[in-house]
Amino acid sequence: MGTTVRAGMRESRCPAGSWEVVDGRPDQRLRGGVRGYRGYRFGVGHTLRRLEMPIQMVSMVVLFDAPIRMSRGPSATLQCGAGEILVTGLQTQAVFAEHSGRMEAVEVLLSPGMAYRLLGIPMSDIAEAHVSITDLVRGRDARVADRLAAAPDWAARFDVLDDFLLRRCADGRDPDAQVMESWRALQRSSGTDRIRLLRDTAGWSSRHLENRFRQTIGLAPKKAARVFRLQRALSLLAAGTRPSQVAMGSGFSDQAHFSREFKAMTGLTPSQFVAHRDGEPAGSQRLDRVDQQVTSLMLPALSA
Template identity: 30%
Template sequence: MIATGRWDWSRVDVTVPVRPSTPGVRMAGFRYHDAAPVDITMIPHPLVTLLLDLSEHGVAYDVLGRPAKGNAIVGLHAGPVRISSAGVGEVLQIRMSPVIAAAILRDSDIIGGAVIPLPELWGRRVATLTERLRSTPSWDDRFALAATFLRSRVPRRFGVAPEIAYAWDQTVRTRGRLRIEALAAETGWTRQRLWSRFRAHLGVSPKHASELVRFDHAAHLLAAGRLPADAAVEAGYADQSHLHRRTKAMTEMTPAAVARAPWLAIDEVAWPAT
């Protein structure tokens, strides 16, 4: 997810691990010092997001009128999600590729869904993990605790089919511009089989996955100052109008508003490409 709205990043400390501890899993710690209330809207991102709320006042979410509070999972079909809090607090955010999320969450409805409270999936284990994280002052130690917890959720013999993992990797590599027919041919599956198996394991269709990846690329181009017409062409949209329509459908915002998303301003800090 990337965020829009009023967000003073000069009042936020961002910490990331020296190196990712698990392939396909990225973490970042956010410590917000401003006492002013936080009210932002998160828009779609092509990774599954876990939000571990370490603040005292609690973070509240609202998606399509359904409220949630505290620790939550944001799936691939969330759409715009409004997040609010009383300010001053800490959040550990974890981003996972859908392939890794399939092993950790083991529920395609969650991976491809909207926002659900984490306790609905892991029960009291979440409260125990949160308390341990809150009582641990070092972000490096917090990252290690979270990584250990995630690894403990993976069965010894579980994973998506290699064809699905390959299809996801190719979708990311081509920034969502590889046609489904070509992708199916590369896996050796029929288009129908790839479509059904991809959805069964990752919770979304290959088409939706491609759109998420393509839109993420377009959003970063817009944030970098590219004109909407140029961003549309480079990201694989038919034209500027096509980008505008899809942006409105996915975020309820215009491309110009997405370009001003504060989250994108520190994206390379929180989620370095290396």
Template identity: 30%
Template structure:
């Protein structure tokens, strides 16, 4: 938790330096920044996203819990006929289906993309409670701390300063050690790009599949199988090109065959791969 002096400093910066700051085919700026070495084991990277025009895009599942601080515009999550305006500060859990997001013109957000087990070291919440949901960060962080952080991020003069404020916030909150067994399992899943057999992994670790799944749900927010599926699908998307053969892509990404990949893709997006990948805007 930030101390009172830190909160005053952040608010002072906000008052003195206030500055307002895919759709892949519309004006959008995305910048990835590495985490400081002190956070590199918990945070994969930081992402700055700014949109000049209003846009709706499909967000594919990510293998990361995401902490977001919005400093410009607003975002709405679209769920069929329902629309939810998202809070300024959010914590979004893993999910196994894509979601539609509408972002206003002049939108700006800085994201901390945690490593799969990283968020559990900062927040007093079983990660399984985050699966498929987006929480208001105000439910987890003291009002003064969160207000100071949001004000500082909104007033920051550039991307580096926004990330610096978010890093300082996280460093002040880190309180739990890493779960070493989960960390070892995560390395195996990531090194295999999601293709490892979970039963074999559990056996190698000397635990049961059910026990490993319980440990993962508490720390990662998903079972090993769910996380592996997300990682494998993300890998498949990275291999896709306009001239891609779905058969070749399916094999390279570790699916049994093309029909297996199409079936998994439909379960995530509700659409066939060719139709969505060629005609939709997603990230």
């Protein structure tokens, strides 16, 4: 794998030219809520299948080429094709993403608050789901997929995204400030803050806090905390920490609690995750979607 950094972009390419991944930074006015842009181009000649872990961000993917399939099991639950805009809300279970090996797309990673502002819908509408929002984007924005596809290179595509997101951001509704402060508190503690503390700090009842979280974030506070704890555990496991120490360092009550939660959220035991991670080839297989987080595992393709 070859990696270069230039003009605010990081480019990773296969020496044989069968794939490239390009990361770009959004306009500075967007950086509080837009984590980054990533362009993908694959032409590997065989099916690629990944297990995407729950993360604390909303994903928006614009497809230019062949379709991708998203599912929580062997049978695809959604197929999204060229020209469509696919949004994945916050998830508490890992999902499978599969494509034929030929795919071109760009992904935008958003904080839940920014997604709420940009999309103008309750985040509960897309939580635990993959939704095509192509019909939701109207007026001048309705042609954003065409503009992205027609742009001559990744830098130009990222400029189109800046224009699209800045315009929608200007027209969007601010997320609830108290909910966002509670979300940041969960983030700072990696999901270990007690929900009672969030409730008391906000001055709300448990039910009111839950309802406002679902509106702005998509998940109730307890479910959101599970995602933060899982991400902490994944990072520790990937760094070589023993599972018994991971349980203690990630806010789980004991080893059994950690093992149950990990299996429920990823479909794997901690030891299976480590074996998959250690068995991945270097290069494209290790291009996690978020810096310094474990977001993905490359899996064998399903049998025909």
